[in-house]
Amino acid sequence: MRNIFKYITETQLWKSIFRHDYEDTPRNRALQILGNVFLHLHPARITRLGVKLKHTWCMGGITFFLFIILTVTGVLLMFYYRPTVADAYWDMKDLEFTVRFGLLLRNIHRWAGHLMVITIMLHMFRVFMTGSYKPPREFNWVLGVVLLVLTLLLSFTGYLLPWDQLGFWAITVGTNMARAAPVIGHEGPLGEIIGTTVYNDLRFALLGGSQVGANALLRAYVWHCIGIPIIAIVFMAVHFWRVRKDGGISGPL
Amino acid sequence: MENLLKIVSKPDNVAIIIMMVMVGFFVFFAFFQALKNDRKKASAKEEKNKLEKEKIHTWPYLARKEFLVAILVVVILLAWSIFVDAPLEEHSNPNLTPNPAKAPWYFLGLQELLVYFDPWIAGAIIPLLIIAGLMLIPYIDINPRGNGYFTFAERKFEILIFCFGFLVLWIFLIIIGVFMRGPGWLWFWPWQEWDPSRVVAEINVDLTQLIGVNSRSTPGFLIGGSVIILYFSVGMIMLYLYLRKKKPNLLHKLGLTRYLISSFLLWSMIGIAIKIIMKLTLNIKYIWVTPWFNI
Numbered sequence: 001m002r003n004i005f006k007y008i009t010e011t012q013l014w015k016s017i018f019r020h021d022y023e024d025t026p027r028n029r030a031l032q033i034l035g036n037v038f039l040h041l042h043p044a045r046i047t048r049l050g051v052k053l054k055h056t057w058c059m060g061g062i063t064f065f066l067f068i069i070l071t072v073t074g075v076l077l078m079f080y081y082r083p084t085v086a087d088a089y090w091d092m093k094d095l096e097f098t099v100r101f102g103l104l105l106r107n108i109h110r111w112a113g114h115l116m117v118i119t120i121m122l123h124m125f126r127v128f129m130t131g132s133y134k135p136p137r138e139f140n141w142v143l144g145v146v147l148l149v150l151t152l153l154l155s156f157t158g159y160l161l162p163w164d165q166l167g168f169w170a171i172t173v174g175t176n177m178a179r180a181a182p183v184i185g186h187e188g189p190l191g192e193i194i195g196t197t198v199y200n201d202l203r204f205a206l207l208g209g210s211q212v213g214a215n216a217l218l219r220a221y222v223w224h225c226i227g228i229p230i231i232a233i234v235f236m237a238v239h240f241w242r243v244r245k246d247g248g249i250s251g252p253l
Numbered sequence: 254m255e256n257l258l259k260i261v262s263k264p265d266n267v268a269i270i271i272m273m274v275m276v277g278f279f280v281f282f283a284f285f286q287a288l289k290n291d292r293k294k295a296s297a298k299e300e301k302n303k304l305e306k307e308k309i310h311t312w313p314y315l316a317r318k319e320f321l322v323a324i325l326v327v328v329i330l331l332a333w334s335i336f337v338d339a340p341l342e343e344h345s346n347p348n349l350t351p352n353p354a355k356a357p358w359y360f361l362g363l364q365e366l367l368v369y370f371d372p373w374i375a376g377a378i379i380p381l382l383i384i385a386g387l388m389l390i391p392y393i394d395i396n397p398r399g400n401g402y403f404t405f406a407e408r409k410f411e412i413l414i415f416c417f418g419f420l421v422l423w424i425f426l427i428i429i430g431v432f433m434r435g436p437g438w439l440w441f442w443p444w445q446e447w448d449p450s451r452v453v454a455e456i457n458v459d460l461t462q463l464i465g466v467n468s469r470s471t472p473g474f475l476i477g478g479s480v481i482i483l484y485f486s487v488g489m490i491m492l493y494l495y496l497r498k499k500k501p502n503l504l505h506k507l508g509l510t511r512y513l514i515s516s517f518l519l520w521s522m523i524g525i526a527i528k529i530i531m532k533l534t535l536n537i538k539y540i541w542v543t544p545w546f547n548i
């Protein structure tokens with residue numbers, strides 16, 4: 001047995017994939033992190049406090065993990081979903097009744113989305129309570145606020161996609177706010193000065209029309225599945241990079 | 254009671270119950286740790302800091318925790334998804350408006366503000382102020398203490414303000430929006446049946462009408478405007494004078510720009526709370542009525 005193992009781990013193929021062996025040495029512990037593109041988001045060594053659950057609550061990590069779950073389940077859902085007025089609702093029904101594990105897939109995606117909104121709020125609360133936005137981490141907090149807004153928008157655009165009464169009216173109520181924006185909303189104050197109407201205001205831009213309809217469904221879909229995730233990934237990459245560049249997880253100076 | 258059960262067991266509202274439990278727990282946990290740290294003696298703190306600053310290997314000490322947490326999250330999500338199905342109501346119908354029509358739960362705090370403010374404030378100005386205010390926190394909070402650990406004693410004022418915003422103006426308003434608002438966005442206690450035909454005869458008045466001045470007249474316009482402008486300017490000047498007397502060093506370090514921004518944000522937050530109370534107790538609709546906008 002040992003011989004076989006030894007033979008395998010000494011082949012050129014194995015060595016080309018795994019750059020170090022697995023004996024428990026400090027060097028290998030570091031290489032385990034540095035030699036793995038996913039793990040090397042981490043530093044090889046980290047303060048004792050940074051590892052403690054009671055310090056970070058792992059909330060940022062959970063938020064990121066939920067984002068990954070949402071990406072995987074979201075891509076799977078895209079196989080079954082068409083963003084058109086004629087199909088969208090019935091595709092949801094199909095997911096429920098004909099696709100094997102379709103309902104479970106949809107449930108995971110929905111609850112993970114809700115949970116992510118909760119964990120991101122708690123992550124922000126933790127960062128505030130440990131004062132971790134103070135110098136030198138000011139800018140990472142700003143990036144975090146951008147991520148918070150993006151996360152809310154992700155959840156909001158997804159709400160419309162089932163094309164049922166719940167989503168339809170939630171989006172109608174939500175985008176009615178845009179109608180009232182000063183200057184760029186047609187019901188908001190001061191809109192007259194630049195000639196804002198129902199057909200050119202902020203709400204029209206969001207919905208691609210003056211009502212929630214086929215265009216709004218397509219826009220929500222594209223923003224939800226492609227636009228916002230790409231923007232969020234870019235901001236997350238910078239956010240994680242900054243955690244390290246700003247001196248790692250915060251701690252008493 | 255039946256109605257309460259109906260609201261609570263709506264699938265999307267399960268998420269809000271989970272949010273309430275988690276927020277409650279973590280607020281408790283944060284203050285628990287903060288107060289515990291504050292009680293520690295300086296020498297004990299120093300010793301602990303030295304130990305905690307020591308570096309250890311990410312593999313396995315952090316990585317294993319992350320994997321465990323990931324597994325736990327998957328287990329919770331799976332259980333949740335097996336026991337509660339995502340909602341799917343009837344096919345959308347633009348001609349059939351549900352009553353009440355509610356935004357997704359995380360925006361219900363803002364929707365609740367529509368009771369107290371015109372949409373351009375509740376839906377545009379306040380969200381912008383929240384986003385800008387959050388982004389500005391690191392730049393207006395110049396207290397260097399409490400950086401990287403839980404404490405309350407070293408930054409009481411900041412923590413109180415933030416918790417007021419987060420817990421009262423955000424979480425609490427969401428809870429009201431979810432559980433207390435029924436048809437017509439009227440107030441229903443959780444044990445009351447939602448009665449769609451209920452009307453409440455509510456006579457809204459504008460502030461100046463309390464002293465007998467028509468809010469739509471020129472004097473009304475002038476008085477209302479002065480109230481708003483005086484509220485902010487007097488508030489900001491009084492706070493300035495107070496700080497100059499009691500904490501001149503702080504004020505000096507803060508500088509004029511930071512002071513103006515932070516006191517404006519502070520008085521806006523307090524103003525929102527005041528307007529909510531005025532509406533609930535005196536039925537005041539507008540403080541300032543102008544031809545272009547109303548506040």
Ligand code: HEM
Nearest residue numbers: 056058060061063064124132140141144145147148249250
């Ligand atoms: C998609 C959303 C987000 C993700 C995936 C994310 C992820 C993370 C992770 C993994 C960390 C490492 C420490 C930890 O787990 O707590 C972190 C730290 C941090 N995050 Fe976030 N975050 C997000 C949103 C936010 C928000 C909304 C804020 C604040 C407004 C924020 C501010 C910070 C700051 C200042 C740090 C450094 C904390 C320290 O050094 O103790 N992040 N983030």
